[in-house]
Amino acid sequence: MATSILPGEAPDRPQEECAVFGVFSPTDDVARLTCFGLQALQHRGQESAGIAVGDGETVTVMKDLGLVTQIFDEGSLAALQGDVAVGHCRYATSGISDAWFSAQPHMSAIDEVMVALAHNGTLVDTEPIRERLEARGVEFRAGTDSEVACQAIGYYTRETHHLTEGIKQTMELIKGAYAMVLASPTALYAFRDPNGIRPLCLGKLPGDRGWVVSSETCGLDIVGAEFVRDVNPGEIIRINSTGISTLQALEPGPSRGCIFEYVYFARPDSVIDGQSVYQARRAMGRILAEEAPAQADLVLGVPDSGVPGALGFAEASGIEYTDGIVKNRYVGRTFIQPTQEMRQLGVRIKLNPLPSVISGKRLVVVDDSIVRGTTSKKLVEMLRAAGAAEVHLRIVSPPTAWPCFYGVDTPTQGQLIAAVKSNQEMCEYIGCDSLAFISIDGLRRAVGGANHETFCEACFTGDYIVPLPESLTDIAFIKKEK
Ligand code: SF4
Incomplete structure (x- = not known):
């Protein structure tokens, strides 16, 4: 948890990023499981939370500012029925922190079919992608990097008529750290950046009831899921009624899990990579x-x-x-x-x-x-x-x-x-x-x-694995005398 002695002070810790969670289960109350998963992951983000559920026909999202327990109750969970769910709790690292539009999951329409995306991480240099999509008629509302990824997936899926291909083409474009889960009306997708900077793991519900993906293993534990493995860097996992399939969408780069997860961000009862x-x-x-x-x-x-x-x-x-x-x-x-x-x-x-x-x-x-x-x-x-x-x-x-x-x-x-x-x-x-x-x-x-053979240690060493645009470093770095 971010610790300062008084509330409202500038935080004197790096602030947690976000958490993602996803479930595919034809037998369970997927929204309820997601709500539990997000509560276990609440330490990673307390500004907003959301759950989106796919019911075979469409995807419905409910999200708001606040803690998971402030947003969801029996009534709202009962309205979210289906076989697939994704959830998110957010600490804003991009976009306007208190804007409802920036809360996740983000929605995108693909030829009338809705999908919902939840993202943990930050994408670097999304402006050129946004401009390219805007020039092709895609509209943006949130101003976040995650929305760019969501709209790109929608756009490339429409072009290729294949959701996994849309995700793959988006992964080829976006740069930075991402662990993402996506719900379509009938399937759950999970994918991770080629350096595996942010964590994401896969678990299984007992009795072949279904599958779970979570930022940390403590999210599996709370719903009784057994840890299966971590999502591999650059991999896309798809889970639907026919089972689980995987695609190594991007060649894995040097593995660079965030070393700070072990120092501070993750819950002590989690196992990461x-x-x-x-x-x-x-x-x-x-x-x-x-x-x-x-x-x-x-x-x-x-x-x-x-x-x-x-x-x-x-x-x-x-x-x-x-x-x-x-x-x-x-x-x-x-x-x-x-x-x-x-x-x-x-x-x-x-x-x-x-x-x-x-x-x-x-x-x-x-x-x-x-x-x-x-x-x-x-x-x-x-x-x-x-x-x-x-x-x-x-x-x-x-x-x-x-x-x-x-x-x-x-x-x-x-x-x-x-x-x-x-x-x-x-x-x-x-x-x-x-x-x-x-x-x-x-x-x-x-x-x-x-x-991991190596870790991301950039906040200690200045060795950034994903190159940074000058527009970012000019603002963030101390100016060196020329
Ligand atoms: S280790 Fe890398 S990803 Fe983790 S906080 Fe530091 S710079 Fe960020």
Whole structure:
């Protein structure tokens, strides 16, 4: 979850991208299963949610701004009946975040037949595709990259009279990170970019009742589906009443799963591309303890994603682990904002330390990442105010010095503290006694069980696998002196 100490502050984490979920089952209530799947994946996006259902004749969508449980109830699910469903929860990385039109799934008409598309990721450089389609009479409403993909699939399907071919031709055009699910009236499709940047897995409902696709395995678990495999980079899977078929639509490129999924985005009970997220986080803590030891009395983790790393750090260092920071789980983005006066008085709505545990103690505090540094600074102030004798901050990711363009909302490079300050300067700004980050090699070792030869690590290294247009980098990167 994105963590800041107060709601309404500029988030001091990369913001989760989105989640997709899909079901094909002639026997189950597919909308209800999708609703459960989206609830399991809600941590990936809380701004809007939607479900589209194919009933053999057409596809009907219901979507709105808000959390899954705010949008769907018994009545709305009862109206969504059919054999195929796709769902989406969104954190806006493209388009206007609060616009209903930007909520997904997106709909496209193919010769009177509707299809619905849900996308996790960000497409790079969609403007030329949009212009080309507009010149051929295609209309756009949302202004998002996902809508471009949806309309392109509609357009190329009309041209080729074949939906799988329409998807394939669209995949040949679009660039960037995408894990997508699509519902037609009779079939479910799932496809993933050729580098496999964003996760997508396939599961099976017991008793041959049907198939499920999900951004994370925790979405399979909640509906009782058994994990079958990950969707391969560049692959299209189609599921309908005749069974499952697959097409390797694009030659897989170098595999580059997002390494940040393991650090922060994914739920700890998920397995991504063969690697348990929880075990990876514990390993990060163990490795960090070897790379950057500290003399301390207690280790604590910043809830929630810092906790497994803190357990790993305690395990490797022999320093006692403790729960020293409590998180209020019921504060969302839409929470009533505190006034400026309340902020100055130091209200602690999201995180609160336990003085009885930490007072007088030297602490190792393990967190997942530092983006702007503002939350870490407040956290350290809070811990000192609660009586901590020393605060040694340990971060289970390398310094985030580059923005992400592949489905994660990060500030521009100039706002990333690691891009503009040295380690010593960051330590002074945050006010901790020492600050250390895991090395990139250490992070790679921690996620070593994943079936990727390499990862996307661009936000740490600046090595972007999908080339970026200058229009993007000009805005996002710190200008270099010529
Ligand atoms: S740039 Fe970072 S957050 Fe974005 S996909 Fe790559 S590793 Fe993940």
